Each structure stands twice: as structure tokens, then as C-alpha cells.
Amino acid sequence: QKEVEQNSGPLSVPEGAIASLNCTYSDRGSQSFFWYRQYSGKSPELIMSIYSNGDKEDGRFTAQLNKASQYVSLLIRDSQPSDSATYLCAVVYNTDKLIFGTGTRLQVFP
């Protein structure tokens, strides 16, 4: 069974700190990886996509991918209270489906 694992949290960080969110996946054949943010009661919103090993930066967000370790992470620099949400890691498997992790709840406190 294809799995995407995340720590459910909550991960609490002070405003201005770096938040580090981690995700592991089970299928070595996976090629596409995404991070979504979901506020309570809302639908997911795409933050980052990453396809190659290494880092990909977009503003305050950096996605990191290590296919050998089957590990993908999201770093949020200068965390703001408005970043408080659930962050979903999603992986595309060969079946064309997007498999979501259960999400990590991030709390940024002032």
C-alpha cells in the first residue's frame, strides 16, 4: 500500500523562527511531490512542487527532496502567525493518484 507519512503535530514555533516540516513516502518510483497548506475549514492550497533531488526555494518557503531516503521536507523561514495551518505532503504514484499524508499542524505564536 502506498503511504505518505507525516507527524501530526502540533508543531509550535515562535514568530520569526524557521518551521521544519517532514514527510516520508513508501514508493521509490515516485517522481512528483507537492506541499499544500490547508487552513481549518478550507480546501488545500498549493505551496510548492518539487521533482528533483535537492532544494527548491520560493520566497520564505524551501522544499527539500531526497529520493534515496524517500524524504521530502518543507522549511518556512521567518514564520508568521498567518502560517498557522495544516501542511499536507502529497506524492504522485504511478497510478496517477495524488496520495496525501495526514498533515502536520503548525502553530506560530507571537
Add this chain to the structure above:
Amino acid sequence: GAVVSQHPSRVICKSGTSVKIECRSLDFQATTMFWYRQFPKQSLMLMATSNEGSKATYEQGVEKDKFLINHASLTLSTLTVTSAHPEDSSFYICSARGGGTDQPQHFGDGTRLSIL
């Protein structure tokens, strides 16, 4: 870009009613659309995958006669929950993808369905 519109945002109706939810891609052509259901404090569960002009592919355990999906054009897919019952109450979310499997899915705002 990549805006997906979903309507209605909230439905409250009596048991036995059929409810139709629309999902539209506003600024791109969606070759594939997806329907998800999310229960409180749980992750998204894929219900079905829909390609324009084809029958939807349902996930195991999802009743195709209960959840009717139509994908008549590259910008519109509909989900009809037939004869809804209280256990069908959930947050239904559609997503659309404009290209191949390596492209991200873009989500609508979701429909909160409450069956009394």
C-alpha cells in the same frame, strides 16, 4: 492563474435529497478532475478520478451509483450525491489538473454537505 471554482459552498438538506456539486476550472483546461471527501481531523480521501468525455474511475468502496460524476467538458465536472443520508455529511472538495501526472492539482473551495 489555475483557479478552480466549486459551488455551492454549503448545502443543508433533508435525508433522501439528491445534491449536485459543480466544479469549474476558470482559466485553464482540466484534462482530469478529482473528487475528494474529508471528514473532520482526517486527510483527504480520493473518491473518483474523472477525465473529460470518459466514465469516472471510482476508488474502492465508493459507490458509483450513489456518487454520480459527469465530466462533460474540459472546464466542468459535477458530482451528484443521490438520495443523501446523514452519513454522507462531509466536506467534498474537487480538484483539477491541466496537464500530465507531474502537474499539481488545484483545488476548489469545497462544499460542506450536511444531511439532516
